[in-house]
Amino acid sequence: MNTEEETQIPLLPTHTPLSPDFSKDMGTPTQHSTTHGGINITDLTVNIPSSVRHSLSSQTNGKQPAPSRWGTLEFKLYYAVFLVVVPIMIWIPVSLSSPLHPNFPFYRNKLEDGWIPGRLVDNSDAQYRTFRNNIPVLSVAILLHLLVKYIASSLSPDSPSLTSRARRFNTPSSLMFNLIFSLITVTILHGINVLKIVLILFINYLLAKRLRGSRSSIIMTWVFNGAVLFGNEVFEGWKLGQWFEGLAWLDDHAGLYHRWYISFNITMLRLVSFTMDYYWACNKKGKDLDDLEGVKELSEKQRQALSHPDSIYSFSNFVAYALYPPLYLAGPIMTFNDFMWQHRYPNKQPPASTPIKGYTIRFLCSLLTMECILHFMYVVAIKDRKAWVGYTPAQISMVGFWNLIIVWLKVVDMEDISWLPCPYKNNGGNEFARLLS
Structure with missing residues (x-):
C-alpha cells in the first residue's frame, strides 16, 4: 500500500447510494481546476468555475485527446452558416420592434x-x-450585509479547531447576525407576510422535533408542505382579508414583493432538508467528528454527511438557515448540516478569487x-x-x-x-x- 492510500481519511457513511467515485472525493477536499487555455463564451454563460474537473478517463487510461476539429472543413462550413443565420435571427426581432x-x-x-x-x-x-x-436596493443591501458581517466577524473570537473539545458546543456569533439580518430582509421584502412564513417554519420545526427519529416526521413534513404549496396557489398567499375582513388593511403592508409564496417554493426544500438531517442525526445515520482523527478541514461531502449535536438543531438556527438571504432570494439548495458546518468551522483557506x-x-x-x-x-x-x-x-x-x-x-x-x-x-x-x- 502506498503512502497516499495510508494517509487517506476513512470514508464516511452516506445517506443515499453514491457512485463508485465517491470514495475518491471523500478523502480530502477536492481541488478544482480552473485553468483554461483562454476565455470562451461558456465562461460568460453556463460554465460553473467550481465544477471544472480533469477527465478521469484521460487520467487513468493515459489516452491522448482527439485532435481539435475547429479548423476542419466541417467547422468552416458552420462558421459560414453562423455568419449568415445569426445576424438574420437578430435583425428580424429588431425590425419588428421598430416604431x-x-x-x-x-x-x-x-x-x-x-x-x-x-x-x-x-x-x-x-x-x-x-x-x-430593485437592483439598486439589492446592491446596497448586499454591500451592507458584507460590510456589517465583516465587522462582526473581525470582532468575534476565532472558532475552536476541529480537534478541540469546545467543538461540540460551538455556535458562532455569525449565526445570530444572519438570523437578525434574515428577519429584517424578509420583513422588508414581504412586510406582514413574514408572520405567515415564520408560522410555517414553526410548524415544520415542531413536526421534526416532536416526531424525532421517526419516519412519520418525514412523511408529515412532506404532506404539510405540499398542502401549504397547494394552498398558496389556491388562496394566493393566504391574504388576511379573505378570512377576516377587519384585517384586510394589513394586506396593504406586504413589503416590496407581496408574492412571497412564489419564492417560498424553493424555501420548502430547505425545510425538508432540516427534517431529513435531524432524522439522520437522531438515528445515528451520520458520523461524529470523533470518527475523524487528525482531520483539519471538512470537504463538501463530509459537511453534508456529518451530523451535529442535538443542541445545534435549534429553532433559531433553523430560521437562520431557511431565511438566509442569498439562498432565500436566489438559491441554490444547501443542506442544513452543510450550512451549519460552514458557520461553525469555515475553511481556513480563503475562497479563490x-x-x-x-x-x-x-x-x-x-x-x-x-x-x-x-x-x-x-x-x-x-x-x-x-x-x-x-x-x-x-x-x-x-x-x-x-x-x-x-x-x-x-x-x-x-x-x-x-x-x-x-x-x-x-x-x-x-x-x-x-x-x-
Missing part, C-alpha cells in the same frame, strides 16, 4: 423609457421587472445582454399583446425563440442555476421546460 412597424401601436403602452438614448425598454415581464427595478471574478463578470455580461435585448427587441410585449398579425412564419418563430432566450437570461440573472442549458443548446423543448420547472 415604424404597423403593429407597433398595439403594444406601445407596454414599453417604458429606457436608459439607452433614443430607445424604449420592454419592461413588461412582471417577475423580471420586480428584480430589475478566480471563480468569484468569473461569476461577477458573467453576471454583468448576462445583465447587459438582457438590457440590450429588452431595449432593441420588444418580443415580450408583442407576445403579451398578441401583436403578431401579418407576421411570416420566420418572424413568429423568432418572437418565440427570443422569448425563450429572455426566460433563460432572466433565470441566469435572478437565480444561481447556471447549469441550465440555453434553449439553442438543448436537445428538445421538453428538456428545457423540465429544467425550468
Whole structure:
C-alpha cells in the first residue's frame, strides 16, 4: 500500500447510494481546476468555475485527446452558416420592434423609457421587472450585509479547531447576525407576510422535533408542505382579508414583493432538508467528528454527511438557515448540516478569487445582454399583446425563440442555476421546460 492510500481519511457513511467515485472525493477536499487555455463564451454563460474537473478517463487510461476539429472543413462550413443565420435571427426581432412597424401601436403602452438614448425598454415581464427595478436596493443591501458581517466577524473570537473539545458546543456569533439580518430582509421584502412564513417554519420545526427519529416526521413534513404549496396557489398567499375582513388593511403592508409564496417554493426544500438531517442525526445515520482523527478541514461531502449535536438543531438556527438571504432570494439548495458546518468551522483557506471574478463578470455580461435585448427587441410585449398579425412564419418563430432566450437570461440573472442549458443548446423543448420547472 502506498503512502497516499495510508494517509487517506476513512470514508464516511452516506445517506443515499453514491457512485463508485465517491470514495475518491471523500478523502480530502477536492481541488478544482480552473485553468483554461483562454476565455470562451461558456465562461460568460453556463460554465460553473467550481465544477471544472480533469477527465478521469484521460487520467487513468493515459489516452491522448482527439485532435481539435475547429479548423476542419466541417467547422468552416458552420462558421459560414453562423455568419449568415445569426445576424438574420437578430435583425428580424429588431425590425419588428421598430416604431415604424404597423403593429407597433398595439403594444406601445407596454414599453417604458429606457436608459439607452433614443430607445424604449420592454419592461413588461412582471417577475423580471420586480428584480430589475430593485437592483439598486439589492446592491446596497448586499454591500451592507458584507460590510456589517465583516465587522462582526473581525470582532468575534476565532472558532475552536476541529480537534478541540469546545467543538461540540460551538455556535458562532455569525449565526445570530444572519438570523437578525434574515428577519429584517424578509420583513422588508414581504412586510406582514413574514408572520405567515415564520408560522410555517414553526410548524415544520415542531413536526421534526416532536416526531424525532421517526419516519412519520418525514412523511408529515412532506404532506404539510405540499398542502401549504397547494394552498398558496389556491388562496394566493393566504391574504388576511379573505378570512377576516377587519384585517384586510394589513394586506396593504406586504413589503416590496407581496408574492412571497412564489419564492417560498424553493424555501420548502430547505425545510425538508432540516427534517431529513435531524432524522439522520437522531438515528445515528451520520458520523461524529470523533470518527475523524487528525482531520483539519471538512470537504463538501463530509459537511453534508456529518451530523451535529442535538443542541445545534435549534429553532433559531433553523430560521437562520431557511431565511438566509442569498439562498432565500436566489438559491441554490444547501443542506442544513452543510450550512451549519460552514458557520461553525469555515475553511481556513480563503475562497479563490478566480471563480468569484468569473461569476461577477458573467453576471454583468448576462445583465447587459438582457438590457440590450429588452431595449432593441420588444418580443415580450408583442407576445403579451398578441401583436403578431401579418407576421411570416420566420418572424413568429423568432418572437418565440427570443422569448425563450429572455426566460433563460432572466433565470441566469435572478437565480444561481447556471447549469441550465440555453434553449439553442438543448436537445428538445421538453428538456428545457423540465429544467425550468
